[in-house]
């Protein structure tokens with residue numbers, strides 16, 4: 639199958655190259671860049687030497703129309719204009735940006751502060767949280783791949799929401815991310831000297847992933863609830879940890895909640911529920927498509943505590959995009975995603 643990557647020279651784009659080249663049924667035919675077209679990808683990413691030798695090209699609708707699948711790893715506000723004509727030509731598109739995730743155009747404009755994609759295309763998009771929307775993804779032509787924080791948050795919350803053991807309106811999420819989440823661009827706040835030995839809360843109360851998380855919670859629980867969700871930048875390259883708290887509806891034990899999580903994810907190869915008393919770390923999923931989750935009931939406060947971790951560039955971006963491609967094609971979901979985490 640012939641695929642292309644638009645935004646191939648960014649961090650998510652190059653992670654797509656790394657993963658797709660391990661896929662036995664896929665060839666990467668086109669890699670597209672906005673400002674570095676004409677360059678060999680090896681000039682920008684020498685770690686790919688001996689593996690890939692490809693020239694970055696300009697966006698060309700007609701040429702990309704000959705492909706089966708195109709991945710978009712572009713900043714928000716880009717794919718909303720270039721996906722619709724490609725989709726109309728019959729190419730399946732997977733968008734890693736936020737442009738097609740929110741069903742309500744007004745929500746996108748409020749939170750992203752940009753013009754939304756046309757409403758008819760928002761309706762055509764399927765939200766690509768693989769483990770939750772698998773049946774819809776199978777039929778999809780346009781996937782809105784979830785944000786990195788929503789992936790970790792929602793996979794951690796969903797068993798508790800589906801089994802109605804927590805009050806959705808009491809959810810608090812304390813989220814931390816590595817710096818690769820901000821992409822490969824020069825930015826004062828991403829300097830080593832600003833990040834090293836530092837922790838910074840950012841986009842407090844206004845993070846664009848808040849409406850995305852609320853949209854799925856509403857879909858699952860039927861309740862439209864505001865959540866408290868705060869992001870922090872921490873001095874690591876890759877990784878997201880979401881520490882979550884919510885009030886329990888009635889008294890349950892850690893053992894009971896743990897069993898609910900184990901049962902709900904028993905057939906999910908990328909979700910690992912940790913034994914009681916063990917908490918996952920970001921390093922234990924680095925480079926892999928795993929989401930690791932730990933749970934505990936805090937008897938003193940009658941709250942459920944959930945900690946989930948992912949690699950933002952894999953399960954949070956390129957890995958989940960490839961998992962979705964596998965689902966659409968009816969291939970086994972782990973194809974190309976078998977690698978163990980990199981440790982230490």
Ligand SMILES: NC(=O)C1=CN([C@@H]2O[C@H](COP(=O)(O)OP(=O)(O)OC[C@H]3O[C@@H](n4cnc5c(N)ncnc54)[C@H](OP(=O)(O)O)[C@@H]3O)[C@@H](O)[C@H]2O)C=CC1
Pocket residue numbers: 644645646647648649650651671672673674675710711712713714716734735736784785786818819820821822823950951954955
């Ligand atoms: N990094 C992460 O962990 C995650 C990222 N995402 C999302 O994936 C997308 C890519 O993120 P990331 O890889 O981190 O970002 P980067 O900044 O590393 O890369 C962005 C890419 O988009 C291209 N680009 C920039 N402006 C334009 C434009 N106007 N038109 C066309 N292409 C453009 C850049 O090309 P050039 O350099 O040639 O201008 C580059 O290839 C974003 O929407 C991001 O929010 C989602 C989940 C996790």
Ligand SMILES: CC(=O)N[C@@H](CCC(=O)OP(=O)(O)O)C(=O)O
Pocket residue numbers: 714734735736784785786815816817818819820846847869871
């Ligand atoms: C560290 C850092 O800045 N991370 C980014 C990650 C979000 C992202 O990738 O954006 P979309 O998923 O919305 O496209 C952020 O928090 O905004």
